[in-house]
Amino acid sequence: MRTRLRMWTLLTVAAAALALPMLSLAQLTQHDLQSRIGMESHVGNITGHAKAAEADYRRYCVGCHGQLGDGNGENAPYMQPPMYQQPRDFQLGVFKCRSTPTGTLPTDEDLFDAITRGFDRSNMPQWNTLSKQERADLVAWVKHFSPRWANEKPGTPIQVPPEPEVTADRIKAGRDVFARVQCWKCHGVLGQANGPSAATLTDDLGRPIAPFNFTEGSRPKCGDTDRDIYRIFMTGLDGTPMPSYADNIKPEEAWDLVFYLRTLMSQHSKEKEMAKKLDLKPVDPNAPAGQQ
Amino acid sequence: MKKRNKVVAVLSAVVLVLCGALFLGRKANAAGEGKITGTVKLDGAAPHMRGIDMSKDPYCVKANSGSPAHLQTVEVGSNGGLENVVLYISEGWTGSATTSTEVPVFDQKNCMYTPHVLALDAGQTFKVTTSDQTTHNIHPLPNPMTGNIPWNQSQPPGAAPIEKTWKNPEVIPVQCNIHPWMHGWHVVVKGPYATTDSSGNYTINNVPPGNYTVTAWHEDSPNLTQTTQTQKVTVAAGKPGTADFTFKAK
Numbered sequence: 001m002r003t004r005l006r007m008w009t010l011l012t013v014a015a016a017a018l019a020l021p022m023l024s025l026a027q028l029t030q031h032d033l034q035s036r037i038g039m040e041s042h043v044g045n046i047t048g049h050a051k052a053a054e055a056d057y058r059r060y061c062v063g064c065h066g067q068l069g070d071g072n073g074e075n076a077p078y079m080q081p082p083m084y085q086q087p088r089d090f091q092l093g094v095f096k097c098r099s100t101p102t103g104t105l106p107t108d109e110d111l112f113d114a115i116t117r118g119f120d121r122s123n124m125p126q127w128n129t130l131s132k133q134e135r136a137d138l139v140a141w142v143k144h145f146s147p148r149w150a151n152e153k154p155g156t157p158i159q160v161p162p163e164p165e166v167t168a169d170r171i172k173a174g175r176d177v178f179a180r181v182q183c184w185k186c187h188g189v190l191g192q193a194n195g196p197s198a199a200t201l202t203d204d205l206g207r208p209i210a211p212f213n214f215t216e217g218s219r220p221k222c223g224d225t226d227r228d229i230y231r232i233f234m235t236g237l238d239g240t241p242m243p244s245y246a247d248n249i250k251p252e253e254a255w256d257l258v259f260y261l262r263t264l265m266s267q268h269s270k271e272k273e274m275a276k277k278l279d280l281k282p283v284d285p286n287a288p289a290g291q292q
Numbered sequence: 293m294k295k296r297n298k299v300v301a302v303l304s305a306v307v308l309v310l311c312g313a314l315f316l317g318r319k320a321n322a323a324g325e326g327k328i329t330g331t332v333k334l335d336g337a338a339p340h341m342r343g344i345d346m347s348k349d350p351y352c353v354k355a356n357s358g359s360p361a362h363l364q365t366v367e368v369g370s371n372g373g374l375e376n377v378v379l380y381i382s383e384g385w386t387g388s389a390t391t392s393t394e395v396p397v398f399d400q401k402n403c404m405y406t407p408h409v410l411a412l413d414a415g416q417t418f419k420v421t422t423s424d425q426t427t428h429n430i431h432p433l434p435n436p437m438t439g440n441i442p443w444n445q446s447q448p449p450g451a452a453p454i455e456k457t458w459k460n461p462e463v464i465p466v467q468c469n470i471h472p473w474m475h476g477w478h479v480v481v482k483g484p485y486a487t488t489d490s491s492g493n494y495t496i497n498n499v500p501p502g503n504y505t506v507t508a509w510h511e512d513s514p515n516l517t518q519t520t521q522t523q524k525v526t527v528a529a530g531k532p533g534t535a536d537f538t539f540k541a542k
Binding site: 244 | 348349350426427429430431433436437439441442443444445446447448449451452454469470471472
């Protein structure tokens with residue numbers, strides 16, 4: 001009788017020892033999320049609270065971004081790259097559209113702007129129909145998915161100097177920057193997303209991804225103001241092949257490049273008019289580096 | 293009463309000084325004493341390493357016109373020595389993480405990474421340089437959950453070196469999106485490490501006497517039956533530990 005009891009005790013202990021780590025693995029994420037439910041965001045003078053966004057997230061976001069914010073919502077399998085990028089995995093805390101340097105967390109404003117603006121050429125719509133408070137709450141909710149916000153501070157936004165007046169010389173200088181740093185390797189000499197490296201690009205998770213095509217009338221994913229375009233190549237789009245050029249393009253040259261990029265875009269612009277008058281030729285990909 | 297206070301004060305001072313001396317002494321002894329050496333070999337035929345089509349970028353083709361580039365997944369020397377194996381202490385190391393003040397260089401040369409595998413200590417500063425006349429983007433892909441954060445920076449011709457560190461031990465793949473064949477590794481470990489040379493030889497320096505487990509890591513590859521191996525090693529005063537490893541070809 002005694003030995004039997006002991007055997008049962010042993011068995012129970014063994015089963016518990018086996019089951020415990022399995023249980024903790026399964027519940028770890030939910031538990032982690034719960035521990036960060038007090039996350040806040042600060043956008044202007046609005047304070048967002050993660051907990052307040054729970055209902056909105058369930059209603060508007062969960063279908064794509066998933067219960068655990070890992071981008072595995074029930075609609076995710078229908079978004080096939082490279083045409084449509086899959087929903088962001090918020091747990092990784094890696095974001096394309098930032099005002100902060102590559103490898104750093106975005107600011108709360110950056111996330112707020114992304115939710116407000118939506119992403120052109122993706123399934124992410126604009127959410128400007130939600131109130132500012134709701135969007136700020138959702139920013140806090142997005143942040144609570146990743147442990148990064150518990151351990152790190154957002155990066156310091158890069159300095160964007162005031163935009164100078166467009167001149168013909170600046171457009172020409174921008175063309176030289178485009179040639180020197182070899183934007184065309186992916187984006188193509190005419191910005192048609194057909195550079196020699198375009199076809200083999202993959203994102204950080206190994207999924208195919210296409211470079212931005214300047215000529216088909218769509219808006220850049222991270223905004224279409226001149227300042228947005230400046231920021232895109234000076235911070236890089238983390239999680240994608242687009243690197244940061246902050247170390248290799250000086251601030252004044254960066255504005256020149258913005259003006260040149262405008263000449264490639266199909267939308268009407270002052271820069272496009274000026275380029276036409278200048279009879280600006282595309283860069284020569286066969287010229288030795290630095291001499292295009 | 294006063295006397296007693298004095299005695300206590302003197303005693304604690306003596307104890308403190310002794311502790312300090314012990315602590316410093318241990319540190320001084322730890323540096324530059326023992327080492328672990330050995331050879332890593334490949335058992336079986338060296339797998340064929342496919343040549344790389346660099347026609348995407350004429351500069352890269354030209355840079356390699358002397359000896360066409362090939363994949364560097366498994367590099368085997370004439371005596372069967374296996375190159376680019378990282379050896380580090382996986383158990384028994386009690387010292388600090390950053391033991392080295394050396395700043396290793398990860399160069400982009402002829403559209404390849406030199407070295408193909410860069411071993412690093414957590415917190416050690418390294419430099420990314422470019423020797424090429426074509427634009428690269430240097431894009432390490434750590435798992436952000438480990439505390440190492442992925443970044444992606446361009447290096448056009450003549451770009452200044454980039455200085456970085458990795459916070460935590462992790463095997464980090466590094467890639468260039470512009471030249472998709474460019475694939476290297478940053479192997480971040482805690483404590484002293486070594487990488488095998490073209491003959492498969494290695495020496496881990498600055499290992500104080502003690503009992504350790506050494507791990508040999510080779511990049512994941514469909515050509516080998518396993519990618520890590522471990523061995524127990526004892527380092528005695530004035531007597532280096534030895535650990536030879538053999539990886540099997542499939």
